[in-house]
Amino acid sequence: MKILLAEDDPNFGIVLRDYLELHDYDVTLCVNGCLAISAFRKGTFDICILDVMMPEKDGFTLAREIKKLNPDIPLIFLTAKAMKEDMLEGFKIGADDYITKPFDSEVLLYKIKAILNRHHPSTIEKPEPDEYAIGKYRFLHKLRQLTLNGNIQKLSPKEAELLHLLCQHLNDVMPRELALQNIWHEDSYFTARSMDVYIAKLRKYLKDDATVEIVNLHGQGYRLCVQQGVML
Structure with a gap:
């Protein structure tokens, strides 16, 4: 499954990208909103993880542009702010989840799996045979x-x-x-x-x-x- 990750903190972005790739996701990391929308237009993605506060194009603006291109694409917002107004704005745009930094990377991983399973039921892992x-x-x-x-x-x-x-x-x-x-x-x-x-x-x-x-x-x-x- 392909993830578009827009995160302006290069160190955090690289660590998160590497963590997701360790769990078999194909991740495209962009350090600002302009690069992210360009990558989205050129590629095919299953989910977008967007930092809210980014230079050149913030996460909310980026999300609106992405939703115009693909209304069904699932979105997760990442933010250092836990303001109610921002959370409401994110969900109004169509976010599937809104996660406040710092967060547990394993929790994010399970949120991604849950969202992808809702949007792509065929990706649900089959249970291991017992016999x-x-x-x-x-x-x-x-x-x-x-x-x-x-x-x-x-x-x-x-x-x-x-x-x-x-x-x-x-x-x-x-x-x-x-x-x-x-x-x-x-x-x-x-x-x-x-x-x-x-x-x-x-x-x-x-x-x-x-x-x-x-x-x-x-x-x-x-x-x-x-x-x-x-x-x-």
Whole structure:
């Protein structure tokens, strides 16, 4: 999704742009309103985040010009002022939200997601599957159950999370660092040895199906190999 960010503070603008790009947004940063309206005319954007106080063209004027070009484009105003009159002005122009600096960047991120989901329902993230077929086995992630022919193997929380990561990378490399950071929250010699023990346990649980194998890729990680494995 593409964001037009108009912010005249270069340091704050760069930090915010980089933060949003880390979360997979394509961000165009403009340091004043004139550059922003020029960028909007040339490009296609899904949402605009506009600072109110900017040189050459303030955020409210910029927003009116943007709305003339695309009345449906969602807008978020950023401002250092929390005056009621300014907030009302922003909402009259058609703002979806009005955020006062300083603000929590994570809150802004969730506001952006919520607004985009309202305007673009197809962007709503699909939930992760909870049930996987691993050869003849069936793995229920949340229940931490691995079943074969009606026999249920109850997994520990770490076993279930590790198998879940392997299923997400089915027939592909699951990086060792990914599992250590997500499950053990530390990448060290001792946590790596601990993960090796859990891998050995999972191999034992999956040994009754010859089509299933957990392969150790030296220096990379592990691969859950399943012949004709299908993820549900």
